[in-house]
Ligand SMILES: Nc1ncnc2c1ncn2[C@@H]1O[C@H](COP(=O)(O)OP(=O)(O)OP(=O)(O)O)[C@@H](O)[C@H]1O
């Protein structure tokens with residue numbers, strides 16, 4: 001019977017979580033009375049920010065947000081968030097984060113002596129081989145542990161935030177248990193990616209009990225509702241109607257890496273219910289930059305661009321920053337065209353390698369003549385080409401939102417609220433307003449900070465969200481009597497009785513709503529009498545009606561159920577309970593006969 005994780009006696013069922021289990025799972029909530037500060041980090045693909053709020057302390061009712069004005073040097077880029085990048089020395093020692101890391105790297109004499117990292121959060125988005133040892137590459141193409149880089153970021157933000165608190169001269173001592181940390185993650189991330197973030201936080205000395213993961217669009221939805229935010233449109237200034245019970249609204253978090261969408265309903269007790277599963281894709285602002293970059297790469301040639309990257313990593317960073325700055329000024333209007341200053345190093349390299357100037361090549365080439373003009377180092381693209389850079393991201397976003405508003409579950413929805421840095425983009429705003437004329441498309445004034453502010457509010461009251469929708473179908477492998485219609489290849493005989501060995505034991509269905517604290521219980525028994533630990537694999541599928549453990553589902557991790565007392569032999573049964581209504585998957589266990597608590601852990605990052 002090897003390979004079978006479980007011998008079921010009964011099908012699993014839904015139950016309310018008893019108080020003690022509920023409290024254990026929501027440990028930070030249980031200790032709410034001790035919390036004196038909520039500290040939140042919006043760990044973005046392109047930009048990160050952090051903020052804190054003191055709880056129950058006189059004269060400190062505000063949310064304090066880290067300002068980067070000094071480090072940013074007064075440019076037009078945001079000053080409440082810093083670029084998510086890290087600079088290490090050649091030996092891997094931490095040097096700097098954010099604007100300082102960018103500046104130090106661009107000013108360094110020999111980039112080969114430094115290790116620079118950016119945009120690494122995207123590796124956690126649908127990376128199916130994610131494990132604790134996953135690596136990423138630095139600017140020189142050298143690999144390093146991804147977790148280490150995430151840990152450096154979290155550690156930097158944590159230490160800097162604590163210094164900020166110190167500067168406020170708050171007359172209170174903060175012990176570890178007085179601080180609740182919140183780190184944001186995209187709602188469309190899978191469970192292994194969330195565990196990866198948690199492990200990085202633990203390495204950065206944030207203990208699991210003190211950490212909550214907030215789902216980014218959910219955090220924004222809390223902010224929008226709680227603050228009853230003032231919103232503005234191009235045409236008029238108006239206030240969003242109060243979020244009265246039964247109001248449904250959609251939050252579209254347009255970030256740098258991902259676009260994350262959630263639809264919420266305000267319940268009678270004014271808590272929030274998720275009404276469609278979180279959805280979205282990798283259509284954030286970075287996608288547009290990458291297309292601009294690809295256009296330039298096509299123009300000069302792949303090999304030459306590769307050489308440029310290798311020989312001039314700092315000029316390459318300048319080019320990326322130039323694209324970012326110029327992209328932000330675009331409105332999509334006919335007269336507003338992009339003018340990109342190409343790095344001198346790239347122009348020189350082109351001339352040296354190809355024996356002619358880039359501008360001569362660009363203006364004489366049939367392929368580019370219509371698309372661009374070039375004078376000296378300045379590249380001006382035609383409006384068509386410029387708009388084409390935005391097209392795939394814009395089209396994907398429009399298509400996705402359209403699908404959601406056509407879903408009967410969202411009936412009655414009026415407000416579509418755009419948040420995240422990319423919602424500042426006039427081209428997106430215009431496209432959304434044109435396409436969704438029957439809706440109110442609104443952009444809160446602090447759209448770029450909605451996630452961060454919301455993460456603080458979530459930390460202050462995690463139960464503000466009372467119901468969530470499971471994004472996937474989750475289950476375990478089950479053995480049951482063979483039935484007509486079961487695939488013959490799954491048939492096995494035990495003591496002459498036919499069994500089906502690959503049944504998908506559904507614990508949560510994709511699209512199913514769970515209240516926070518609601519659990520699903522399944523029974524687990526050992527397969528050998530002297531077994532002290534029982535591993536149970538957990539599978540995930542996009543199909544709400546997954547029937548078998550086959551190629552349409554995927555193993556995401558293993559629950560480890562402790563069974564140290566072997567007295568009962570094969571007759572031992574542990575009730576393993578999974579809670580799907582929180583921002584992360586939680587598991588607990590209880591011995592069925594002794595009613596004692598059993599330790600169950602879940603490992604979603606197997607070292608494969
Ligand atoms: N005015 C603008 N026009 C176009 N794009 C913009 C503008 N302002 C910001 N952006 C884009 O918004 C993105 C940053 O948004 P945000 O800070 O919300 O992302 P993030 O939190 O880093 O990413 P994610 O949430 O996906 O992890 C960048 O890609 C940036 O280029």
Ligand SMILES: [Mg+2]
Pocket residue numbers: 042043044045216255256420451
């Ligand atoms: Mg974000």
